[in-house]
Amino acid sequence: MSNPQLTVAVIGLGSVGSMAAWQLSKRENVRVIGLEQYGRVHSRGSYAGESRVFRTAYHEGGLYVPMLLESRNLWRELEKESGRDVYYEVGTLSIAEEMHPEYQTTLGTVRDYDLPHELFDADQLRARFPQHRIHENDAGILDLQGGGLRPEVSVMAALEIAERNGADLRFNTPVLGIEEYKDGVVIRTEQEALKVDRIVIASGSWSNRISPELNDLLRLQILGLTWFMPRTSIEPFVPANFPAFLRDSGPVHVFGAPSFDGYSLKACSNPTWDVVRDVDDVPVGYTREELVRIGQQMQELIPDINPEPVRSSVHHCAYTPNRLPVVDLSESERVITVAGLSGHGFKFIPALGKFAAELAADSNTESVPGEFSLESHMAVLRDRGHYQGGGH
Ligand SMILES: Cc1cc2nc3c(=O)[nH]c(=O)nc-3n(C[C@H](O)[C@H](O)[C@H](O)COP(=O)(O)OP(=O)(O)OC[C@H]3O[C@@H](n4cnc5c(N)ncnc54)[C@H](O)[C@@H]3O)c2cc1C
Structure with missing residues (x-):
C-alpha cells in the first residue's frame, strides 16, 4: 500500500533522474520535485553523445536480462507517450x-x-x-x-511527460547538501532549504559529492x-x-x-x-x-x-567495483540511491526509474536484486578493492 501524500525530490535530472521523475509522476499520491544543477538536457552528463547501444544478449550475465526486457517495453512506452523516436x-x-x-x-x-x-x-x-x-x-x-x-531525446521525453503529469522540475538549481531528520530530509540549494519526505539521489558522477558512502564506493x-x-x-x-x-x-x-x-x-x-x-x-x-x-x-x-x-x-x-548498479533504500526509508551505472547502464534506466519509484513511493524492495544494495556493494569493495573497466 502506498503512503498518502508524499513529497519526493529527485536530485539530478539526467538519465536515471528523468526516468524516476517520469515513473513517480504517474502516482497520484506523490508530489514530485526535480532539481538539476544545469539546464534541461545538457552536454555534461553521462548521457551526452547522440546514441547509446541497447542489447539484451548480455555478456555481463543473466542477472540483467529481466531488467533489460522490462526496459525495452518501457522504452516503447516512452516513445508512445511522448511521440518521439528514442x-x-x-x-x-x-x-x-x-x-x-x-x-x-x-x-x-x-x-x-x-x-x-x-x-x-x-x-x-x-x-x-x-x-x-x-x-x-x-x-x-x-x-x-x-x-x-537516443539519450538526449530520451531524457527530454521523460522530463516532458513528468511535467505534463504535474512534476515541479527546477533547472540550474544545484543541490549543495542534504540533511536527514526524523521527520524528513532537508535539501539545501543556493535559494532555499527545502524539506521533503524522501529523496532520490540520481546525481551520476556527482553522487559522491553528496554522500560520503558513495564517495568511498564510486x-x-x-x-x-x-x-x-x-x-x-x-x-x-x-x-x-x-x-x-x-x-x-x-x-x-x-x-x-x-x-x-x-x-x-x-x-x-x-x-x-x-x-x-x-x-x-x-x-x-x-x-x-x-x-x-x-x-x-x-x-x-x-x-x-x-x-x-x-x-x-x-x-x-x-x-562500482563489479559494475552492478547501486539501487538502495536507506534504513530510514527516506533516501533512495540509484548510482554507479558503470558505463553500460543507459539501456536499463527505465527499469531503474521504476525501481526508484517503487522504493520511494511504496518502500517496496521486492523487485530489486539484493546485489544492488549499498551493503552488498560495500562488501564487494572490501573483498575486491579494484574497479573493472568496460561498458556499453
Ligand atoms: C561515453 C559513454 C558511452 C556510453 N555508452 C553506453 C552504451 O552504449 N549503452 C549503455 O547502456 N550505457 C552506456 N553508457 C553509460 C550510460 O550512459 C551512463 O551510465 C548513464 O548515462 C549514467 O546515468 P546517471 O543518471 O547516473 O548520470 P547522468 O545522466 O550524468 O545524470 C546525473 C545528473 O545529475 C545532475 N546533478 C549532479 N549533481 C547534482 C546536484 N548536486 N544538484 C543537482 N543536479 C545534480 C547532473 O547535472 C546530471 O544531469 C555510456 C557512458 C558514457 C559516458
Missing part, C-alpha cells in the same frame, strides 16, 4: 573470436533466455556485413532486440566517443543497413552505432585512461595522438571510413 531496434551485432570469453557468455545468455538472435561464422559475417573487415576466426551474434537509443571512468565519415557513401551505415555493434579484436574493444546524423557513424575505442575521483579531473578532449591511433584502429576494422574523426568528445561515468 529507440531504433536495428539489432546489435557482437563480433569476436568464437572462444572469446565475452562471446561465450553472450551466447549462453541468448540460449538461457531464448532471446531472438542470429549466429554467423566468418564467411557469413563477410557476406551479410561487408562494412566490417572480418578476420579468420571471427564469429558474430546479432541480438535482434538490440539497437540504438570511481569515475573516462569514456570517449568518436564519429567518422565514410569515404564513399553513408548508405551502408544508415540504421536500416548497419546494426549497433560491439567488437573484440585482439586486445582492442570497439563499439559503435549506425548513422543518426545522416553523414557519420559512431565508432569508438577507448585509450587506457586513469580512474579519477571527481568530474573536475576529467580531460576536456582527446590528445592528437589518441585520435590518430583510434582512427587507424577503426579504419583497420571498418575499411571504408576516413580515419580522421569528424567529431569527438570525452565523458565520464561513475563505476
Whole structure:
C-alpha cells in the first residue's frame, strides 16, 4: 500500500533522474520535485553523445536480462507517450573470436533466455556485413532486440511527460547538501532549504559529492566517443543497413552505432585512461595522438571510413567495483540511491526509474536484486578493492 501524500525530490535530472521523475509522476499520491544543477538536457552528463547501444544478449550475465526486457517495453512506452523516436531496434551485432570469453557468455545468455538472435561464422559475417573487415576466426551474434537509443531525446521525453503529469522540475538549481531528520530530509540549494519526505539521489558522477558512502564506493571512468565519415557513401551505415555493434579484436574493444546524423557513424575505442575521483579531473578532449591511433584502429576494422574523426568528445561515468548498479533504500526509508551505472547502464534506466519509484513511493524492495544494495556493494569493495573497466 502506498503512503498518502508524499513529497519526493529527485536530485539530478539526467538519465536515471528523468526516468524516476517520469515513473513517480504517474502516482497520484506523490508530489514530485526535480532539481538539476544545469539546464534541461545538457552536454555534461553521462548521457551526452547522440546514441547509446541497447542489447539484451548480455555478456555481463543473466542477472540483467529481466531488467533489460522490462526496459525495452518501457522504452516503447516512452516513445508512445511522448511521440518521439528514442529507440531504433536495428539489432546489435557482437563480433569476436568464437572462444572469446565475452562471446561465450553472450551466447549462453541468448540460449538461457531464448532471446531472438542470429549466429554467423566468418564467411557469413563477410557476406551479410561487408562494412566490417572480418578476420579468420571471427564469429558474430546479432541480438535482434538490440539497437540504438537516443539519450538526449530520451531524457527530454521523460522530463516532458513528468511535467505534463504535474512534476515541479527546477533547472540550474544545484543541490549543495542534504540533511536527514526524523521527520524528513532537508535539501539545501543556493535559494532555499527545502524539506521533503524522501529523496532520490540520481546525481551520476556527482553522487559522491553528496554522500560520503558513495564517495568511498564510486570511481569515475573516462569514456570517449568518436564519429567518422565514410569515404564513399553513408548508405551502408544508415540504421536500416548497419546494426549497433560491439567488437573484440585482439586486445582492442570497439563499439559503435549506425548513422543518426545522416553523414557519420559512431565508432569508438577507448585509450587506457586513469580512474579519477571527481568530474573536475576529467580531460576536456582527446590528445592528437589518441585520435590518430583510434582512427587507424577503426579504419583497420571498418575499411571504408576516413580515419580522421569528424567529431569527438570525452565523458565520464561513475563505476562500482563489479559494475552492478547501486539501487538502495536507506534504513530510514527516506533516501533512495540509484548510482554507479558503470558505463553500460543507459539501456536499463527505465527499469531503474521504476525501481526508484517503487522504493520511494511504496518502500517496496521486492523487485530489486539484493546485489544492488549499498551493503552488498560495500562488501564487494572490501573483498575486491579494484574497479573493472568496460561498458556499453
Ligand atoms: C561515453 C559513454 C558511452 C556510453 N555508452 C553506453 C552504451 O552504449 N549503452 C549503455 O547502456 N550505457 C552506456 N553508457 C553509460 C550510460 O550512459 C551512463 O551510465 C548513464 O548515462 C549514467 O546515468 P546517471 O543518471 O547516473 O548520470 P547522468 O545522466 O550524468 O545524470 C546525473 C545528473 O545529475 C545532475 N546533478 C549532479 N549533481 C547534482 C546536484 N548536486 N544538484 C543537482 N543536479 C545534480 C547532473 O547535472 C546530471 O544531469 C555510456 C557512458 C558514457 C559516458
